[in-house]
Amino acid sequence: MDLHFGDSKPTDDERAAVDALLGPPESSWEGADRSDADLRWARGGREARDRRDLLLPGLHAINDRIGWISEGALDYLCRRLTVPPAEAYGVATFYAMFSVKPRPATVLHVCTDLACTAAGAPELCAGIEARLGPGVSVERSPCLGLCERAPAALAIRAGDPVRTAVSAPATVHEAVLAASSPDSAPQEPPAAMAVPQAGQDGLVLLRRVGAVDPESLDDYRSHGGYTALRRAFELGPAGVIREVTDSGLVGRGGAAFPTGRKWQATASQPDHPHYLVCNADESEPGTFKDRVILEGDPYALVEAMTIAAYATGAHKGYVYLRGEYPRALRRLEHAIAQARARGFLGEDVLGQGYAFDMEIRRGAGAYICGEETALFNSIEGYRGEPRSKPPFPVEKGLFGRPTVENNVETLVNVLPILTMGAPAYAAIGTGKSTGPKLFCVSGSVERPGIYELPFGATLGEVLALAGVRDKLRAVLLGGAAGGFVRPDETDIPLTFEGTREAGTTLGSGVVMAFDDTVPLPRLLLRIAEFFRDESCGQCVPCRVGTVRQEEALHRIVERSGAAAAGDIALLREVGRAMRDASICGLGQTAWNAVESAIDRLGAYA
Amino acid sequence: MRKREPKTYTRLTHPLVRDSRDEPFRQASWEEALDRAARGLERNRGAFGMFSCARATNEMNYVAQKFARVVMGTNNVDSCNRTCHAPSVAGLSAAFGSGGGTSSYEEIEHTDVIVMWGSNARFAHPIFFQHVLKGIRNGARMYAVDPRRTSTAEWAESWLGLNVGTDIPMAHAIGREIIHAGLANEAFIERATSGFEEYRKLVEPWTLSLAEKVTGVPARAIRELAHAYARAERAQLCWTLGITEHHNGTDNVRALINLSLLTGHVGRYGSGLQPLRGQNNVQGGGDMGAIPNRLPGFQDILDPDTRLKFESAWDTVIQPHYGLNLTEMFEAMEEGTLKAVYCIGENPAQSEADSEQAVRRMRELDFLVVQDIFLTKTAELADVILPATAGWAETEGTTTNSERRVQRVRRAVTPPGEAREDIDIICELAARLGHDWKYADSEAVWNELRSVSPDHYGMTYRRLEEHQGIQWPCPSTEELEPTYLHGRLWEKDPARRGRPAPFGIVQHDPPVDLTDDRYPIRLTTGRRLDSYNTGVQSGGYASPLRRGEYVELCPEDAERYGVVVGEEVLVSSRRGSVVAPVWIDTALRPGLAFMTMHFPDEVDTNQLTIEANCPIAGTAEFKASAIRIEKLPVATIVR
């Protein structure tokens, strides 16, 4: 490609960061010194243009090392990858974790989302900003997925290597310590601390969290690891798909699509290669179950992905992991490396002649990338904007090829399905919602955390387990894209069909309790801000609709009754168009929580 | 620092005349100017040459060549196609009997391998390159052969940076490799070509390692290109002036055509040869007979039946021999056998290689009439200047593009002042010289052409409008022919297959202007994206990309001479010197420099170029001069 570059040059550090990822440049056309040979023969074309998917890792490499992405660094990365700088700039500016303007090497992300705000995030922010000097950039962040330890802060210090420190629950002192010396900040508590049921009998998905050493493949195997994969090889791909289909497993990400059907549809596509993508971009406010699994039982995902890939004819899998999960990243990287070293990944998995390997791709702060097609674009090195469907991913997904996309919880359910058999698995839960389900309980409860219950438990049962506090005002189900229910609706069964019948949604399993200390209009405004911030901007209903929604909620934050009626009518009209006419789920659900608060909780009445 | 702006030309609005070359021009009436022009031509009958215009319409070119042949009784008619693609026409007609590119733009979108040889189409033919890009996006692999790593080359799978003027060694080595690898299309060679044995012997010495020595390109790269081209099911070979502007341009073209014959990449959909034309109607000008060896419809003057047809159509006698081409006409000026020139819309004073010599020769003319829209450097030499209309925006007619597509040109604006259409002016002159031609409009001219050119017969104005242009040949008013030429070569029946295409037995001959210790740098020339030829048209708009003329050097040479971007240096060849600022381009390598001819009023690059001509086509070796760079005593930096 005839790319245009400006005069800016990379610094040695920036160049080293990119070269550490890509290796040294092979010719002067890629950025090496000029040699006689280069001036006689240059290779390029298709091969050079086919490396676009390394753009996001390259941006991370620069951002991790320097803390921001300069013109020279971006141009150098573009030269190495044959990517037009304008496009790379469009990608870099899409993600909240990247900056194209200079900023301090240390960034402290302070969560100001629902659970953390209820737990005092505004005061925390103010305190931190008063204490920290200009050497640290304090950024208000959407949900960091640490809701069981609200309020939370995450410090990232650029360098070689990049350092991170989590402070949660954060005090001003601890957050400042994490930001000013991340290396000496106290260790995070073990993942099992987020699982109040840890160690109890009868757990299926969470049974190893806290019991197994997440760093040890052998310990994983001694706790039943890799028996499911062996079973999968006995059954063959078609047999695995039959088991998964018969188990009644449906996707846990919120859409509840039957997993067996999705696998079958991909497996039967004549176009090759097939890809497997694990959606670990857990960004729905209030959700943190994937993080706990990846931190506490990472090999489970590696094994489950191997099985899913085997069943659907894929030889390459990607885990798209949320950028704000440093410990999950380390654990999963370690697990993949171990599995590869021991022959559980690679050319000949378990000596069965089947090749499979996987790669982690880090998100960089974009809720929209949890949408499957936006996630594909993000991996491919484009802006994380959703694609129109059809065609669906099973036909044209990642790199335009047939792709199975499942989230972490869905995939790890495959292990018990194969070890206990489809009938036994299907016997758990209700007829239409089978198996165990994880709930992310946070907010006004004594024991926030991840709870595993068979489908069919009521909202009240979950809240009771977590020790709901008095003066419950509302419960948010399914996160920002979900809906509020009243305290008197605790008999709603937490199944897909049960919540639907009750006119609400299970979503990703968020159960967030609010007492009456947090003014509801403020919560709704925070939700509206979240959607306005996270809209990718591609389609008009969502891009402008989320702005108009926030404006209207801002106007009525102190109003009610007749004074709010006009704006509520406006909200309904805009909300209806967002739901009907937006490209993807983000815009389609951006009005759900607000609508439910008005209709169910009587907000602004 | 001073700001460098190109010269802006204003339109001619009135005829200009003068009594002697020492006087300034004065405005004249059309009557006076035409009378003077007629007298000037009349007194030089027998020593007359017509410079027709590759940028004017087909209709104008038809009338202009008819003027030369009927009114002045000579075949001395030519145009600036001589300075660019005449070798392509000569080479293609020698091989296939027809001088047009064999394929269509659309086909390149559906081919498997594209070779861009001596062509920076990304800059010189941007919209053609969009078709190439479609092809690349559809999966085609592109290879670029060019001394510079141009914008075009940056899109290639593989760029081969050969030494200037070593195209034949490269082509022969590719041919030899194809033969030795058993990749030649034997069935096609057997049925549709002649002279293969001789060709095999010709290329046999050109091993990959010898080619590496001569071209400078690694043997592996040449081998890879050879295999890619030969193994492709469809392949397109495209070239531009990097092939033709050499003293042996026609040989270069033949060497490339040989590769298509060897592999059967011609005469099929998606497989063919595509010379990219430099001017809007350089194809049409030749098609209309505005060349010294062909009558309209590209019909050979030496063919008695053809002559007879035209003689009866035009009621005249046509000289049974070829006329002088542009290059030969300039030589005849020197010898004094050519004394009057009617120059329409051309600017040879700046476009010819060794421009100083060209100007000197034109000064020797007894009479020069220039018909143009601007007072060009050539017009400044004239006795009579006739203000014309801009072919593309102020007249009706047609032009023919690189894929042989004849398209309608229409009048959108009213010409300024007293400017008149070319055809009107030529007819007025013809009338004064005893030939009263009546053309109601351009369509009448076109219909006359259709009646004498079978290839154009089917193209009525109505059909041209309906189809947004039609490609020749178009013998029928009902049907359209395939988009590619020479499908006949694939016919089973030898009678329908026609004359086999001969391999060209051509030898390597290095550039005439050798580099040595005094002139160590090879200067090559080309176009930039936003400018065009001598800049008379393109200087008129405010291009943000334009930066004026520079001598472009590689970073290593700039360092060696101790010069920086914008620093003016003295550039000298064995013929002349110019002062030009330096630009540094990483696409060049040590010993290779690049300039354009877009800004002759600031930097007259053609003072440096050599007038070493292709003996077959007459095109000069613009692409290879030997120069040296000298730092000026006092450094001047311009930006």
Add this chain to the structure above:
Amino acid sequence: MTVTPLGIPRRLLEFTIDGQEARVPEGSTILDACRAAGKEVPTLCEGDTLRPKNACRVCVVEVEGSRTLVPACSRKAEPGMVVHTGTERARHSRKIVLELLASSVDLSTTPQVAEWIKEYEAKPDRFGPDAARLNEEPKVDNDLYVRDYDKCILCYKCVDACGDQWQNTFAISVSGRGFDARIAVEHDAPLTDSACVYCGNCIEVCPTGALSFKSEFDMRAAGTWNESEQTETTTVCAYCGVGCNLTLHVQDNEIVKVTSPHDNPVTHGNLCIKGRFGYQHVQNRD
């Protein structure tokens, strides 16, 4: 030998639009079918030379069995599909989308939009005087064309035309996100520091006048731009031998703008800098 491929003949499929049977070739979009049936469905981001982006969502229609409305411009017709183009639900979304756009973007030079606003009874003012707008100043950083992003509806057509669909120059992209997303060159630099080659193929596809010839921009500012007095004449470019068709827009005997027919086999609506802007020399009349 290979003959000229005519393409595989496309099968016809049948479905229903607004209660009428429609037969279209396989691969046609709902919008294609609507146009063939003489039904007008408004759209802003659809371009006849570009792949549908379906970003504006003005063209949404109701398809039975679909949870949400579907964009007519990109959804392919399927056999047996039942489409309703004028339901209250579809009209409501169109109205809101027009309101959202008109309340945030300057649509004064967007053809047809005023009619649609009337037809759908859209009231952009109802979001109040403080409703956020783009608030962009025109970028005049070169002599050939102007980027007035206050008029930009972010339809992506310019990005697609500059990118892999036609020009492959990739000078512009969408940068930022959400309501702050803007069309920009790398590092938000002026055009003159970018990869732009001034082909103007972005202007050719811009549906709102956000991108315009400097000549048009200046004449509009001076109040002299008058399309009703302009003639459009298609001719052939006078530069290289490719033979691009130019449509010259002439007002008072001056060329004021150059376009190219979108269905032209040579250009498909695209030109280079010389063809698009290099006309001035003919009108340097004194």
